[in-house]
Amino acid sequence: MQSLGPPDLIGDRMAKKENTLDVTAQLADFTAAIRVDTLPPAVVKRTRLLILDLAGNMVRGRHDAESTPAVLAMARALGFTGGNARVFGDAHGYTPAGAALVNGVMAHSLDFDDTHAAGTLHPGAPVIPAALAAGEMIGASGADVLAGIVAGYEVTCRVALALPAGDHYQRGFHPTATCGVFGAAAAAARVFGLDAAGVAGALGIALSQSAGSLQFLANGAWTKRFQVGWAAMGGLVAATLAREGFKGAAAAIEGRHGFLAAYAPHPVPERAVQDLGHVFELMATAVKPYPSCRYGHAGIDAVLALRAEHDLRAADVSRVTYGLSHAGMLLVGAPAEKKGNPQNVVDGQFSGPFVLAAALATGAMNWDSYKLLQDSEIRGLLPKVHCEHDPEIEAEFPTNMSGRITIETGAGSYTRKVVVPKGEPGNFLTEDELLAKFANLADPVLGAGRAADLAGMILDFDSLPDVAPLLRFAA
Secondary structure (H helix, E strand, O other): OOOOOOHHHHHHHHHHHHHHOOHHHHHHHHHHHOOHHHOOHHHHHHHHHHHHHHHHHHHHHHHHOOOHHHHHHHHHHOOOEEEEEEOOOOOOEEOHHHHHHHHHHHHHHOOOOOEEOOOOEOOHHHHHHHHHHHHHHHOOOHHHHHHHHHHHHHHHHHHHHHOOHHHHHHOOEOHHHHOHHHHHHHHHHHHHOOOHHHHHHHHHHHHHHOOOEHHHHHOOOOHHHHHHHHHHHHHHHHHHHHHOOOOOOOOOOOOOOOHHHHHOOOOOHHHHOOOOOOOOHHHHEEOOOOOOOHHHHHHHHHHHHHHHHHOOOHHHEEEEEEEEOHHHHHHHHOOHHHHOOOOOHHHHHOOHHHHHHHHHHHOOOOHHHHHHOOOHHHHHHHHHEEEEEOHHHHOOOOOOOOEEEEEEEOOEEEEEEEOOOOOOHHHOOOHHHHHHHHHHHHHHHHOHHHHHHHHHHHOOHHHOOOOHHHHHHOO
16 A cells, blocks of 8 residues: 555645545535425435345344343443433333443444445445434434434545545454444434534544454454444534534544544545535445345345356355455455454354355355355355456445355356346346345244334334334334
């Protein structure tokens, strides 16, 4: 990676841009002004579907994620329980900060939540819990909370685009958390009805809380999901402080010591505000059909298609090659010895060999697939699955999280390239498919009838006079 020079020179360069491009102020103006009745109807409809998608993740994460007992014990120990705010799939009360934290952790615990390819992050998990907790605090309407969520998605994704996120990743940061805290702050600030100066103050406070590391990859740590919940809570705290008159740092995004200068070597601040209010990055957000790292999804799509088309079975296969971008290799392909020997759910979620082997062996890749981590058939396939960098797939990055699968058998070799994985905006899930995904996640926890009623409430989200009853119903 080419060096920009000493930090003071980087800061000077950013300071010059700061004088001509007030990124923070523009994002704050946009956030304070956003209203549901002025949004494009397609954006409002898509936001309802994204809330539905995340709600299913939170409900099931509350009950199935292996890290959940420790998270709940922490919440009790720190006094985050006993309040009027709610966690999806949980009948107990929480403080607003506790609800934002726990819902944020649960939203990301299954790694089944939405993704933004160009930003290489999951915008919903930090943003939606913060907006909901803020809404419960003041009895906000669904329309105001939905407006806050749209603002939060835009801020999260646009800040990531300005880094850009690929450089940020190379430094070991986890942009869902580092960028997500700004989106969570914007979402909560909009729900509170703060003016532009108040939103900018919230973003300035959020700057002090921006954190998130990729080091969880070393041992399958649960810190990935925790730091996203922390971003949700941090954003709520930032907006609440701003609401109470606490002074935040100016020019939080573009300043000399602001986020872009500190967290990436080659920031492009103008990307954060390009076509702001006219092009919605929320519409570039994808939903996941499979509960694993998004970089594995093109391969899963290809494996399932080839398996069905050629009636392939695990015993037929001598080798599987998965072509990826450098970013994809970082998360699901390397180091090969670790990715080929997953020992826990997090390992499996970030193992190209495991998710492809599971899809090939069973014809599916769902949450229950992780019960097969030690399955003998899948274990036999793992050494046959090889991830490698593919220049043609690299050319698609970061616009698409593409992949190429080649399956070799005694009867021949079969190849399929997937440029746009299922669930991406250009290949989005239908409402019926999203309802089926929600039911698959929520029915075992809530029961089919209650889950269906909850889904109906969410699909009418912006008509709710108060969001609190929806969260109480989600227990």
